Amino acid sequence: MTPTLLAPAPARAARPAAPAAPAPDSARARRHGFGFWAVAYAFLVVMAFCAVPTPLYAIYQARDGFSSFVVTIVFAAYAAGVVVSLFTVGHLSDWHGRRRVLIPALLLSIVSAVVFLLWHGLAALLVARVLSGLAVGAVTATATAWIAELHSARRPGASPKRAQLVGTAANLGGIGLGPLVAGMLAQWVGDPLVIPYAVSIAALLIALVVVALSPDERALPSPRPRYRPQRVSVPAAARGRYFAAGAAAAIAFATFGLFTSLAPSFIAGTLGHTSHALAGAAAFVVFAGGVVAQAAIAARSARQAVAAGIATLLAGLVVVVAAVWLPQPSLALFLGGGVVAGAGAGMLFKGAIATVAALAAPERRAEALAGIFLAGYIGISLPVIGLGVLLQEVAPRVGLLSFAVLLALVIAAAAPKLLGRS
Secondary structure: OOOOOOOOOOOOOOOOOOOOOOOOOHHHHHHHHHHHHHHHHHHHHHHHOOOOOOOHHHHHHHHHOOOHHHHHHHHHHHHHHHHHHHHHOOOHHHOHHHHHHHHHHHHHHHHHHHHHHHOOHHHHOOOOOOOHHHHHHHHHHHHHHHHHHHHHHHHHOOHHHHHHHHHHHHEEEEEEHHHHHHHHHHOOOOOOOHHHHHHHHHHHHHHHHHHHHHOOOOOOOOOOOOOOOOOOOOHHHHHHEEEEEEHHHHHHHHHHHHHHHHHHHHHHHHOOOOHHHHHHHHHHHHHHHHHHHHHHHOOOOOHHHHHHHHHHHHHHHHHHHHHOOOOOOOOHHHHHHHHHHHHHHHHHHHHHHHHHHHHHOOHHHHHHHHHOOOOOOHHHHHHHHHHHHHHOOOOHHHHHHHHHHHHHHEEEEEHHHOOOOO
């Protein structure tokens, strides 16, 4: 279901305005402008919190004595929470209002942070990550739609590209910002398993307040539809391109998943750098590359975005693999390759979303996009779990090479359909 945007206010006859009192339309515009940035901030904070554990996994491993494979299971628990929430809750704001879904999701993120703080052990990590995933699944669809509506209400008739860019920056930028801040706090402030979560709770509480004050004026359906999970719709006339777009989304998310789960282990083990700040910075630069790349190709077609994304992602993977296979492994090459791979993943995901949006009928677009997000979160979990299993049997650089070859093969299989050649 696509969101209903607020219509522009009808034109009024010009009349003199009192110099000391702003016009009602100006006050309304300011309210929607405040709401636009408030919801973007909340989106950013929730996504940042979901990635806070990334540079801290090495500390959990040392404290609780589990392997890198267990890290992949913890990461998969988060992805499972996201998928469940996307298909059971993510669409409910269309029926009940954006605020009524976003505020409980923020509260769920706060509960997740409290679990991280007060409950120790593997079970606590699994529960906290599932709760965080459930919150993210609800926030992703709700905040993206609300940002678009507030932008339209604030600037009637304006291009939606500004809202799309802010939504993307909050989503990917938040996932990159969380590890960076958590890593810096863990490295230089102390109490690495306490302070990052305390800071997250404070940021989430601020988000709770500003979201509560944001306007939510979208007309709701009456009567409310009977509850059903989010449907997945596959356009019958273009199934080949649809499934190719799903593969592209899975590849993009698998690339991001590598850098938010196992990359810190590569940096500490294979590359010999144990700094928590560096582990967080590694995730940040990858997602920053994705945000910048998506902004840079905002005006390009879906086909152009896919083509650029494929070439850039493959180049980045080559550099990342080469960095750990050199006789003297190179941290600089690993990070540089991560930036390039992140840029390629960002462009590829943008192209996949644009492809499906163009293929699907307007009344089925949300359902078609739901399938792409499902493919993405399968991509962020299964390949990373597979890599975690593989690393129990082979050297890390062999596992990374295998991971890169698998992604390259999937790209090669999906590229002809995505590029419209068959």
